[in-house]
Amino acid sequence: MSNWIPLWLHKLSSPPTFYRFAGALRPWALALAVVFGAIGLYGGLVLAPADYQQGDAYRIIFIHVPSAWMSMFIYAVMGVSAFVALVWRIKLAEVVAMQSAPIGAAFTFITLVTGSLWGKPMWGTWWTWDARLTSELVLLFLYLGVIGLYQAFEDRRQGARAASFLAIIGIINVPIVHFSVNWWNTLHQGSTVNIFGHSKMSWDMLWPLLAMTLATKFYYAASLFLRAQTDLLSMESGKDWVRKIAASESDR
Amino acid sequence: MSAVQSFFAMGGYASYVWPAYAVFFIVLIADSIAPRLRRRRELRELRARLARQSARAAGNTGSSFPTPPTT
Numbered sequence: 001m002s003n004w005i006p007l008w009l010h011k012l013s014s015p016p017t018f019y020r021f022a023g024a025l026r027p028w029a030l031a032l033a034v035v036f037g038a039i040g041l042y043g044g045l046v047l048a049p050a051d052y053q054q055g056d057a058y059r060i061i062f063i064h065v066p067s068a069w070m071s072m073f074i075y076a077v078m079g080v081s082a083f084v085a086l087v088w089r090i091k092l093a094e095v096v097a098m099q100s101a102p103i104g105a106a107f108t109f110i111t112l113v114t115g116s117l118w119g120k121p122m123w124g125t126w127w128t129w130d131a132r133l134t135s136e137l138v139l140l141f142l143y144l145g146v147i148g149l150y151q152a153f154e155d156r157r158q159g160a161r162a163a164s165f166l167a168i169i170g171i172i173n174v175p176i177v178h179f180s181v182n183w184w185n186t187l188h189q190g191s192t193v194n195i196f197g198h199s200k201m202s203w204d205m206l207w208p209l210l211a212m213t214l215a216t217k218f219y220y221a222a223s224l225f226l227r228a229q230t231d232l233l234s235m236e237s238g239k240d241w242v243r244k245i246a247a248s249e250s251d252r
Numbered sequence: 253m254s255a256v257q258s259f260f261a262m263g264g265y266a267s268y269v270w271p272a273y274a275v276f277f278i279v280l281i282a283d284s285i286a287p288r289l290r291r292r293r294e295l296r297e298l299r300a301r302l303a304r305q306s307a308r309a310a311g312n313t314g315s316s317f318p319t320p321p322t323t
Contacts, residue, residue: 045259055264055265056262057262057263059262059265063272067276110276110279114272114275114276117268117272219280222284223283223284226287227287230294233291234290234294237298237301242298243298243302246298247299247302249295
């Protein structure tokens with residue numbers, strides 16, 4: 001192991017330490033997700049005015065866009081941890097990469113379905129094979145491919161390595177999804193929210209969207225922590241620290 | 253139309269907006285339940301395995317049948 005990696009990171013990547021760390025942070029992440037979600041939904045569904053062109057149908061944006069951002073964000077996290085897992089063979093990086101995949105697939109699925117429900121009244125079609133929609137569908141297939149490849153191996157660490165490889169190759173699709181609205185003619189609207197510049201959106205509509213974005217980020221953290229904890233329990237089931245947890249929870 | 257009714261009507265787009273929100277919540281709730289079920293199953297299996305091991309260690313070798321899990 002390289003010596004430039006700080007010591008605390010070494011310690012954190014040990015399964016029992018990460019198990020406790022994740023267990024301590026998870027309730028906070030979930031609570032923040034619920035609080036920001038409630039604020040964002042109230043702001044988006046009740047306080048924000050109707051759009052002058054799209055009426056109330058645009059309110060799908062408050063779940064569609066945060067989910068779409070999460071579908072790409074989670075893929076990036078998965079790709080980076082897959083890279084770390086392949087290069088340094090860190091068990092925890094494998095766990096983070098493989099446990100991120102189902103959450104990312106869930107958000108991608110939400111993006112496609114809510115987008116379809118938004119497209120029908122606005123574009124007159126549930127689906128069209130344009131660049132943005134197609135590349136997002138490819139993203140879903142990449143997630144499913146990573147999950148499937150991981151499950152296909154008898155030895156889970158071998159499976160994680162194969163699936164990590166696929167995850168890294170697939171990361172090329174993330175910028176394609178993001179820039180597809182600029183590179184190709186598409187029915188899908190361009191980006192209205194810009195982190196570094198001026199957002200083409202009224203503040204009344206923007207703040208609920210940002211609140212929902214935070215909510216989905218915290219939800220991902222909470223879900224990832226629980227999935228990683230569970231996976232570590234099963235991966236280390238012969239170890240002493242797991243036996244203690246199994247024994248202490250036997251009364252439930 | 254009351255404020256509550258017009259809220260649920262969503263300006264005539266209720267049949268698109270509400271299913272979208274329903275999908276969002278159903279998928280995320282399913283996503284949060286799945287690892288809880290898996291965790292319970294893993295711990296149950298582990299406890300059963302530990303019980304079998306301790307039964308064998310206690311000299312329960314008279315029978316070749318595995319001891320049934322205690323839970």
